[in-house]
Amino acid sequence: MDNTSLYYLIAGVLVLVGLLGTVLPVLPGLPVMFAGMLLAAWAGDFQHIGAGTLAALGALVLISIAVDLAASVLGAQRSGASSKGLWGAGIGGFVGIFFGIPGLLAGPFLGASLGEMAQGRPWHDASKVGLGTWLGLLLGAILKLMLAFWMLVLFALAMWVY
Numbered sequence: 001m002d003n004t005s006l007y008y009l010i011a012g013v014l015v016l017v018g019l020l021g022t023v024l025p026v027l028p029g030l031p032v033m034f035a036g037m038l039l040a041a042w043a044g045d046f047q048h049i050g051a052g053t054l055a056a057l058g059a060l061v062l063i064s065i066a067v068d069l070a071a072s073v074l075g076a077q078r079s080g081a082s083s084k085g086l087w088g089a090g091i092g093g094f095v096g097i098f099f100g101i102p103g104l105l106a107g108p109f110l111g112a113s114l115g116e117m118a119q120g121r122p123w124h125d126a127s128k129v130g131l132g133t134w135l136g137l138l139l140g141a142i143l144k145l146m147l148a149f150w151m152l153v154l155f156a157l158a159m160w161v162y
Contacts (some may be wrong), residue, residue, distance in 0.1 A: 004043050007042070008034075011036040011043060012037040014137075015033050016150070018035070019033060019152075022047045022147075025109015031065070034061045040155075041054060046069075049159060053155070055065075057154060060150060063147060064143075067144055073088060073136070073142075075133045075134065076112045078136070080132075080134025081115070084115040085113075087116050088116070089112035089133045090111070093111065095111070108133045111133075
């Protein structure tokens, strides 16, 4: 196997791992996909994938990062969270990273709920804010999947059509 084929193979693996990362929150999905696409562009001497395509792919990655950061906090905010609930959602999401998928799913919910309870809300009302936070995460995951799809389409069009 020559080096170019090896680079394309590694690029393909990175794209697949990144695609999995859009569904499994423990992996940084779209940045890993971008790394694979950048490697493929480099392996092909940027003949098919040029600066414009890479800039568009990079913009989609930046949008996905913003979606990741904002999803749980915006979900909490839409459900009437106080500032403590918003902080709790953000902190819970960060702490959840260290506990794998269960932590990523439960962290923002628990953080927002505990923040609301610290604000003085009863558990029932606080859990509604936690649910809003979790729904924000779900919407964020759906948006990231859509962004991943558009990255794949843009990459495929640039690679094989042009």
